[in-house]
Amino acid sequence: MAFQFNFAIDGAEKLERVCKTDESLGFRDNLAVPDNKEESVRQKTQLAVPEKQQQQGMHAQKATSDIATSNQEIKEPESAEKQSCLKIAKEHSVPRDVSGVLEKKVMEVMPGLQCVSVSALEVSLPDSNRHAEDIVSNTVSSQSDLISGIYEGGLKIWECTFDLLNYLADKDMQFVDKKVLDLGCGAGLLGITALKRKAKEVHFQDYNGTVIDEVTLPNVLLNSDIEAKGDNRDPYEPGSKRCKKSSAIQGLLSRCRFFSGEWSQFSQLVQNEKYDIILTSETIYNNNYYSALHSTLAALLDRNGLIYLASKAHYFGVGGGVHLFEKFVEARNMFSVKTAKVIDEGLQRFIIEMTFKNIT
Template identity: 40%
Template sequence: MFLFSFGQESETSPAAEDNAVSSPLAPCRHIALDADLLEKHIQVIGEVVPTMAGSLLKRNVADIKFEIAETDDLEDGNLLANVVVSQTDLIPGVYEGGLKTWECAVDLVNYLASLDPAELHGKRVIELGCGSSLPGIFCLTQDAVVDFQDYNEDVLRLVTIPNVLLNTTQRPSNPPTHTSVTFDAELDFSTLSNIPSRFWAGDWGSLKETLATLAEDDKYDIVLTSETIYASESHARLLDLIQATLKTDGVLFVAAKTTYFGCSGSLPTFLHLVRQRGAREIGTVWVETQSVRREVVRIRF
């Protein structure tokens, strides 16, 4: 298994153990924009992620880890501190790799940037297993309405929400242009109320139960997910949620490595289930082959 480093992020799989398993059911929780959240001010260290859409900004992973190590009141009783101590990318039921920015997320941003902006403008979007959330954030910058979901609530609070702010209402006026340069930023969470987003924590099965009664107009035009199919045991739950919440004419974009070495999931395995579920369109729209083969696949049901 890849070991975390406080330096450069690795370009490996989210998990690499023969016994990787799907996460147990975790109750769905909507993160309310309450006073505790909106009155929050934090100082963060940010860095630049170059994409074909221009530079996106994200919170530095070492900065996140230091906050985890020093905090006693995280939502899960500081269970994420075990991630820092054990230097792992996967603790089923606790952590699913959301502190890092995986390369398939950047692939998905690059593909979305190639689309006509009208394909994103005003659309309802959800990013599942969002973590650092760059694809969803790019859609926000194109005037989409975007929901973000991650298994772990602390990942949403420590990573996703700060990254959303860094790229929207709290974007620095002159961010650095080089990836090796970090910057300091003070984030005012009160501006979250001006961003057309919701944040969901918990298991895909629980979220499906919560959103099962959505009217057709309230369902999503676009579902995004990247680096989430490495455990085949979770494929059915992921597709159950997608099919329950995607509009009839909606589109799913899956960004993934073709093969996750040492893991039970793979893109062919996932797409086999997609075909069994009656997809009417499956097409690879983006391929990267610099190291391990990575793809973005467009799916319609």
């Protein structure tokens, strides 16, 4: 099966999606919850209540379990197991011979933008010995697009990414001389847009190194000649030919850096960096990650910087969403949050803007 997206990134033309059913376009609506989730919450509750109350039988246990479930909507702390399995962050180097990056890749051609075909990639990755993460096999065996601590959905292009691309196009957002972070980048479409709009520097971050090597970097290379040649190039010209070591391509790549790893680890790795703009899409689906995300944004955003975050109102199964995240942020009194756009097609979706509060 295949999908087609027709959109214009440059100018104020609105990005429009024409979509056939396709596994490469993900929807973080119904996400599987681990079978032991309810039992884990029950165990935490039993440890938290007085010993006498624990001995009052099944009715007391059910009551305290319901209280714990209600409290979980505010903040559920990460388990000790989760904290001990943080994926160490690292920077990915760009190969000297970039033509090899696109070997055996199938491309999706769109007006103004090109992408690696994720459907084709998912077929080829299990036969490759280049990556130890083995994320495709894990997702197949678990029948889930998200596996906490193993794979966080970077091979999919999630729906709200297109919402944010639309918003940037509608506002004719300029990135001239800005330092930009595409956080939880996946395919890297948001960061690529910033590059096309003359960003001074763009950093791409995703949880999985496989995503960076097999999707993000190839997508940057596929679109690296747009700035130099415009859209008059032949879109069917072989990728390896278009990605020779020209000065234009090397100049573009010199403005990019690529990272993988868990957010708290990543923020430590780049602790001296400050970003003028942080772009992120569908990264608040799991409230277990809110603390790490909030700390990362606070550590890396420039004091006068701006965050654009795209998300659904609610994510069924894992319980996150815009309203819950806004409550989390407001309780910490560090950021101001403003709703920039509401999309009412299907499940309600939001674009929100975040800036530092002027705290004296």
